[in-house]
Amino acid sequence: MIKGEQRQAIEDLVYRSCLALDARDYKTFLSLCDAEFRYTVTTHSPEIRRDMVWLDHDRKGMETLFANLPKHNSDHSPITRHATVYTVDAAGDAAEVVSAIQVFRTQLDGGATELFAVGRLHDTVKLADGAARLARRIVRLETRQLGYGYHVPF
Amino acid sequence: MSKNAAQWSAPPKFPASHYVDSRIYTDQQIFDEEKEKLFRPAWIIACHESELQAPYDYRLFTHPAGVPLIIVRGDDRKVRAFYNICPHRGNTILYDPAGNAKRMTCIFHQWAFDTRGSCVEITRGEQGYQDRFCKEDASMREVRCEVAFGGFVWVNVTDDAPALREFIGGAMDILEPYMEQPMEVFHFHKALVRTNFKLWHDTNSEFYHDFLHYFNRITGMMQPGYYERRYTPFANGHASVGSMQIQYDKYDGSKERAVGWPGMARGGWYMVDLFPGMTYNLRTSVMRIDTSVPISPNEVLIEFRGLGLKADSAEERAQRVFDHNMIWGPFGRNLHEDLLGVTGQGRALRQGTDSRYLLHGREENNTIHDEVGMRHYYAEWSRRMGRAAYDPYREGKAEPVRAAA
Incomplete structure (x- = not known):
């Protein structure tokens, strides 16, 4: 059974990770991640009846991705991640965390906001010395139509 | 130096084959014509054979001309394509984008079809139609379908269009x-x-x-x-x-x-x-x-x-x-x-x-x-x-100086 303060630390970690990515504050996001961190976006295609991987990087790959993005032409519309932690299951010095996530995109011109994507975050969180670190994040998207797409991971 | 309205509207100083009138991207009538004249007679990629690996596997595809299609691998492993429209009351026959269906059954009145497009079930057929209409009258509309060029499934909704190989050249x-x-x-x-x-x-x-x-x-x-x-x-x-x-x-x-x-x-x-x-x-x-x-x-x-x-x-x-x-x-x-x-x-x-x-x-x-x-x-x-891309409304702009390469 997970302790109340551990659950609080885990929820705090999930929400801070969203805030950091919303702000495109990649340094802070990576500071929340373990050295062995891995990030993956997956989804299932009912059309080809296959699970698909849409993005997959280890920590070094994420660092490189974040360093490369300013060199590219990207949509500058901000996105806002709304997460709700559903379940936290402890397993030794780690916890498996499932959260719902909705991603909204707000147009720069006029500020209209649209729902961009929905899915789940499946996080593995390492717990040590009262601190929580993201060891693994799998974003399982329900939404598969993303229009012209986006460069920043959800 | 910037341009005034007349300069902005003047055709570019290129051969007419080297520019297009931007209205070809916005006009509804031209768009409707494109679906009929460009897409309807063309061979179009509907899916890939790997999406239809087993007999009875099917895949839905909305043809660019607008026709909803079912692509299905038959019991003989041949891939065929049919309108996804029930010949009875015009309902959609299959809803999920892919699946496996030995019988393709319309949920509305349970008319059923096999993977060769034959109607195999008209519920209470004899009671309602007596001898005036039978299963043979209720076949699915089949469209031309070929697996080619890397295992892609090509469809053509025009029966008398040139063959795929002729189209691709x-x-x-x-x-x-x-x-x-x-x-x-x-x-x-x-x-x-x-x-x-x-x-x-x-x-x-x-x-x-x-x-x-x-x-x-x-x-x-x-x-x-x-x-x-x-x-x-x-x-x-x-x-x-x-x-x-x-x-x-x-x-x-x-x-x-x-x-x-x-x-x-x-x-x-x-x-x-x-x-x-x-x-x-x-x-x-x-x-x-x-x-x-x-x-x-x-x-x-x-x-x-x-x-x-x-x-x-x-x-x-x-x-x-x-x-x-x-x-x-x-x-x-x-x-x-x-x-x-x-x-x-x-x-x-x-x-x-x-x-x-x-x-x-x-x-x-x-x-x-x-x-x-x-x-x-x-x-x-x-x-x-039948329209020049540089002069789609035949407003008398210059003929091309030379044919497009």
Whole structure:
């Protein structure tokens, strides 16, 4: 059974990770991640009846991705991640965390906001010395139509 | 010095084959004609055979002309295509985008059909129709269907259109040597984009916009051989693009592609643009296929597929998926940039913006920044539409100084 303060630390970690990515504050996001961190976006295609991987990087790959993005032409519309932690299951010095996530995109011109994507975050969180670190994040998207797409991971 | 209204509206100082009137991207009547004159008689890629591996596997596809289709592998393993419209009361027969159906049964009144298009069940048929109408009268509408050019399933909803091989001509010659091994789809997504379908095909038909892509500038444009890549136009509006050796390791986070493609030189990259809106794109380790389904003058639904080899090991497939996603996935560097680019065109060209002409005037001996690919496309567009792309309303603009290349 997970302790109340551990659950609080885990929820705090999930929400801070969203805030950091919303702000495109990649340094802070990576500071929340373990050295062995891995990030993956997956989804299932009912059309080809296959699970698909849409993005997959280890920590070094994420660092490189974040360093490369300013060199590219990207949509500058901000996105806002709304997460709700559903379940936290402890397993030794780690916890498996499932959260719902909705991603909204707000147009720069006029500020209209649209729902961009929905899915789940499946996080593995390492717990040590009262601190929580993201060891693994799998974003399982329900939404598969993303229009012209986006460069920043959800 | 800027332009006033008259100068802005004046035709460009190019041969008329080297520009188009921007109203061809916005006019509803032209759009409706395009669906009938360009898409309805054309052979269109509906899916890939790997999406229909077992008998009775089916796949739905909305044809760009508007017809909803079922593609199904029969008990005899032959792939056929039918209207997804019940001949009884016009209902949709199959709803899920893919599945396995020994009988295709309309949920409305439970009329059922086999995978050869025969009606096998009319519920309470004799009671209602007596001897006036029977199962033989209730067959599905079959459309022409062929599996070809890398295992893709091609459909044609016009019974008397020329054969697929005649439609394609020599356009696929450059790719056919690389499609001898069976392929398999590992990626599929759709993107609804606010732009005209031709603008997406234009983007696939010119490489001058490599300036948009940091990845392509670093790995291609700045490398030897880039400016020697050549376009080759073919009959019916198709065109191919020759290869070079892409230097993938020049992009931070990328590396020379560890998994290649049978028979292809290291770092190779071939493209074939097929009229009126499909593209084969074989980039060293991954085949990408784009199929455009026009929705409205300023909306196109693009189906994107990524393919590897059916014989891939798990490690090989994972590498191909990684290579695909780096530039071509929904979060990939290049696809987002390309789709942003055409969305910007859609925004600037929509009705009322006073956009007048798009230039296709670059001539570089049919090499990579030559705009011959678009000129060739619009020459065919003009022929099939019975309208000149530079003067779609026959307002008397100058005749082309010379025919499009």
